[in-house]
Amino acid sequence: MPPPEVLLCDEPTSALDPGLAAEVVEVLKQLATEGMTMLMATHDFRLAATIAHDVVFLNNGEVVESGPSRSDRLWPT
Numbered sequence: 001m002p003p004p005e006v007l008l009c010d011e012p013t014s015a016l017d018p019g020l021a022a023e024v025v026e027v028l029k030q031l032a033t034e035g036m037t038m039l040m041a042t043h044d045f046r047l048a049a050t051i052a053h054d055v056v057f058l059n060n061g062e063v064v065e066s067g068p069s070r071s072d073r074l075w076p077t
Contacts, residue, residue, distance in 0.1 A: 007031065009040040013047055025050065 012028065013021040025047060032038065032051050042048055048055050052069040067073070 003036075005037065007036055007038045009038060009042070011042055011044075012040065013042070013044055 009028070013024050016024065028038065028040075028047075028051050038051070040048070040052070049069050055066065055069045056063055057065040
C-alpha cells in the first residue's frame with residue numbers, strides 16, 4: 001500500500017503525558033523532515049511553531065491570521 005499523501009492530525013498531543021507527547025512530536029518532526037504534508041488542528045503553539053511551515057489561526061471558523069510559522073508577528077506574547 002502506498003504511503004498517504006497527506007496526514008490529518010486533530011490535537012495529536014492532547015491528553016498525553018509529557019513523555020508520550022514528546023514521542024509523538026518527534027515522529028511528526030521526522031515525517032515533516034521526510035516531506036510529509038500534514039494538516040493539523042492544535043492548541044499547542046510550541047508544536048505548531050516547531051513543525052509547521054505555515055499556520056492559520058481561526059476564531060469561530062473564520063481565518064483571523066495566517067502566515068509562515070517562523071513569523072514573530074503571528075505568535076501571542
